[in-house]
Amino acid sequence: MAIITNMNKIYDYDLNDLINYVNSIGLKDFKARQIYNWLYKKRVADFTLMSDLSKDLIKRLKEEFVIDILSLVDKEVSSDGTIKFLFRLLDGSLIESVMMVFDYGYSACISTQVGCNMGCTFCASGLLKKQRDLTSGEIVAQVVYIQRFLDETGKRLGNIVVMGTGEPFDNYDNVMKALKIINDPHALEIGARHISISTCGIVPMIKRFADEKVQYNLAISLHASNDRLRTSLMPINKAYPLKELLEALKYYCVDNNRRLTFEYLLLKDINDQKENADELKELLHGLNAYINLIPYNEVKEHDYETSSDKRALEFYDMLKKRGIAVTLRHRKGDDISAACGQLRANHILGDKDENM
Numbered sequence: 571m572a573i574i575t576n577m578n579k580i581y582d583y584d585l586n587d588l589i590n591y592v593n594s595i596g597l598k599d600f601k602a603r604q605i606y607n608w609l610y611k612k613r614v615a616d617f618t619l620m621s622d623l624s625k626d627l628i629k630r631l632k633e634e635f636v637i638d639i640l641s642l643v644d645k646e647v648s649s650d651g652t653i654k655f656l657f658r659l660l661d662g663s664l665i666e667s668v669m670m671v672f673d674y675g676y677s678a679c680i681s682t683q684v685g686c687n688m689g690c691t692f693c694a695s696g697l698l699k700k701q702r703d704l705t706s707g708e709i710v711a712q713v714v715y716i717q718r719f720l721d722e723t724g725k726r727l728g729n730i731v732v733m734g735t736g737e738p739f740d741n742y743d744n745v746m747k748a749l750k751i752i753n754d755p756h757a758l759e760i761g762a763r764h765i766s767i768s769t770c771g772i773v774p775m776i777k778r779f780a781d782e783k784v785q786y787n788l789a790i791s792l793h794a795s796n797d798r799l800r801t802s803l804m805p806i807n808k809a810y811p812l813k814e815l816l817e818a819l820k821y822y823c824v825d826n827n828r829r830l831t832f833e834y835l836l837l838k839d840i841n842d843q844k845e846n847a848d849e850l851k852e853l854l855h856g857l858n859a860y861i862n863l864i865p866y867n868e869v870k871e872h873d874y875e876t877s878s879d880k881r882a883l884e885f886y887d888m889l890k891k892r893g894i895a896v897t898l899r900h901r902k903g904d905d906i907s908a909a910c911g912q913l914r915a916n917h918i919l920g921d922k923d924e925n926m
């Protein structure tokens with residue numbers, strides 16, 4: 571059910587935009603700072619609660635802006651504390667965000683697009699093609715929502731991973747605008763080193779990201795050790811094969827003196843063999859990087875299976891023996907629709923009712 575509105579979404583406005591807005595109606599900059607503080611520090615969900623603004627300004631904000639842009643459609647809670655939220659946007663689109671609990675704190679995994687066009691053959695997000703990019707406000711609002719949820723028990727989000735549905739580097743400007751607010755000490759205040767962006771490898775955008783010299787962590791969905799295999803899993807590899815990808819990553823590492831993360835899904839009999847370990851050694855030689863091995867969350871529309879726990883450990887050892895820095899990720903949210911895009915796909919493709 572879409573709510574038709576021509577009002578602006580307040581979370582699309584960064585501090586500069588808010589300053590321009592208040593100036594345009596004859597008010598001083600500090601009014602914008604007050605609004606910004608209510609939005610991101612006090613995190614109120616209603617303009618009426620912004621008690622140090624004049625009645626006139628509140629009335630005007632209510633007429634011109636909408637604050638409530640995510641409505642909860644479904645929530646799945648895992649026994650390990652992971653919570654998956656399914657939201658409806660104002661135009662009726664559905665998106666997912668996930669909150670995870672680690673021993674170092676709370677982390678949110680956020681989406682950047684409605685659907686995804688990258689077409690990775692193992693992924694649930696790509697079951698539904700991209701309908702549109704999320705606006706910066708729709709990206710920020712996911713973090714505000716989860717932080718508000720944690721506020722109820724006095725807890726704080728410490729980490730953001732841009733690893734939900736969508737390809738962040740296919741919506742670069744909106745993602746970067748959103749992350750600025752998420753990172754801003756006067757807003758959501760999540761340290762840059764605690765924010766990770768994951769990309770399937772859009773080379774020109776990796777170079778742009780390197781040139782911006784922001785401190786966010788960069789993760790690359792690698793998933794394969796040679797071009798033939800990677801192209802069969804990830805069509806983006808046709809446009810930007812491994813050689814080009816690795817050149818861009820070397821540029822990023824040297825220029826930024828940063829360590830890269832490679833995500834590597836464990837797909838049974840497909841990419842978990844000795845020759846894959848040998849190839850990875852060659853491929854990553856000289857890069858300041860480590861590989862994060864990730865158990866595959868099986869998706870019923872796809873045939874892939876995850877490597878057994880035994881095989882995962884064997885592959886981990888093979889990489890270690892070859893001098894590669896490697897970690898093995900624990901499963902999270904195993905008992906819910908944890909794979910990227912799975913909850914949304916279940917709703918849209920008919921496995922679940924639309925309403926709670």
Ligand code: SAH
Nearest residue numbers: 693733736737768769770791833866867909
């Ligand atoms: N488009 C970006 C970010 C979104 S996907 C990217 O490709 O990196 C986030 C990560 O989840 C990627 O590494 C992706 O390959 C992985 N992923 C997708 N489907 C998965 C599944 N079923 N199980 C485990 N990881 C999955």
